[in-house]
Amino acid sequence: MLSGFRKEITTFYRYGTTAMKGNDIDYFEYGKRINLEIGIHIQFKMEGVGFPLQSVLVGMEINEYLIIKIPGQYTNIKHKLVPGVDIVVRYLYQGTVYGFQTKLIEIISTPVKLLFLEYPKIIEHYDLRSQKRADSLFPATVKMKDKINHGAIIDVSKNGCRCHILNSRQETLPPVQIDDEIVLKCKFPGVQGDREVFGKIKNIKRSRKELIIGVEFLGLEVEIHDLISQYIYAVEDFF
The missing domain is CATH 2.40.10.220 (predicted glycosyltransferase like domains)
Incomplete structure (x- = not known):
C-alpha cells in the first residue's frame, strides 16, 4: 500500500510536490468523499493509551492513507506506536463532529516524525445541534x-x-x-x-x-x- 512512500514524503519536504498539498487537490471530488482538510486539528485515542491525543493532518493519499503529525505526548506513548495498533479519530468540521476507526500503518522519523494511518472505510458524524449544550x-x-x-x-x-x-x-x-x-x-x-x-x-x-x-x-x-x-x-x- 505504501510502496515508495518514504521517497514521496522526502520529495514533498524538499520540493513541495503537489501530491501532498491540500490546496491543490479537491478531496471532495476525487476518490471517497471525506470532510477532512489539510491542517485540520484532530483528536485520537489509541489502543493501550488511557487519554486522548492531539495532532494535525498534514497529508493524504485518497483511498490509501492519512498522514498526521506526531502527538505532543510522543515520549510517553512511543512504545505503543506499533504498526497495526487500533486508533479512533475525532475531529470538528463546520459544526459537525466526524469520527472513524483506523490503524497505524507506519512511523517515519526523517525528515520529520509522522504517522501514517489507514484511510477510513466508514466515517460517522455527530451533529452539534442547536439544542446541544x-x-x-x-x-x-x-x-x-x-x-x-x-x-x-x-x-x-x-x-x-x-x-x-x-x-x-x-x-x-x-x-x-x-x-x-x-x-x-x-x-x-x-x-x-x-x-x-x-x-x-x-x-x-x-x-x-x-x-x-x-x-x-x-x-x-x-x-x-x-x-x-x-x-x-x-x-x-x-x-
Missing part, C-alpha cells in the same frame, strides 16, 4: 434596559445560553420579561478581550436570591459561533 462558567456583565448586573454564563449552545445572576446589597435583581433584549459582555475561550453578544430572553427562573435567564443569541458573530461549537466539542466525551 455544554456546562460553562464564564463571568459576564449583563445589561438589560438601563440596568447592569454581574453574573455568569452557566451553560451555552450554538444558539443561546443560560445566565445566572445573584441578588446582593450592591446589585439587586433586575426586572425582566420574556422577549426583553439583553446585552452580554464576557470573555469566550480562545478570544482575547471581552466581547458583546446580543440576545433575547426566552426563559426566566427567579427567586429572592437569584435569577436564571435563558437567552437566544441575536446576530452572533461567525468567530464566536465557531468557538462555541469547538468548546462544546471539547467538553463532550466522544470516546
Whole structure:
C-alpha cells in the first residue's frame, strides 16, 4: 500500500510536490468523499493509551492513507506506536463532529516524525445541534434596559445560553420579561478581550436570591459561533 512512500514524503519536504498539498487537490471530488482538510486539528485515542491525543493532518493519499503529525505526548506513548495498533479519530468540521476507526500503518522519523494511518472505510458524524449544550462558567456583565448586573454564563449552545445572576446589597435583581433584549459582555475561550453578544430572553427562573435567564443569541458573530461549537466539542466525551 505504501510502496515508495518514504521517497514521496522526502520529495514533498524538499520540493513541495503537489501530491501532498491540500490546496491543490479537491478531496471532495476525487476518490471517497471525506470532510477532512489539510491542517485540520484532530483528536485520537489509541489502543493501550488511557487519554486522548492531539495532532494535525498534514497529508493524504485518497483511498490509501492519512498522514498526521506526531502527538505532543510522543515520549510517553512511543512504545505503543506499533504498526497495526487500533486508533479512533475525532475531529470538528463546520459544526459537525466526524469520527472513524483506523490503524497505524507506519512511523517515519526523517525528515520529520509522522504517522501514517489507514484511510477510513466508514466515517460517522455527530451533529452539534442547536439544542446541544455544554456546562460553562464564564463571568459576564449583563445589561438589560438601563440596568447592569454581574453574573455568569452557566451553560451555552450554538444558539443561546443560560445566565445566572445573584441578588446582593450592591446589585439587586433586575426586572425582566420574556422577549426583553439583553446585552452580554464576557470573555469566550480562545478570544482575547471581552466581547458583546446580543440576545433575547426566552426563559426566566427567579427567586429572592437569584435569577436564571435563558437567552437566544441575536446576530452572533461567525468567530464566536465557531468557538462555541469547538468548546462544546471539547467538553463532550466522544470516546
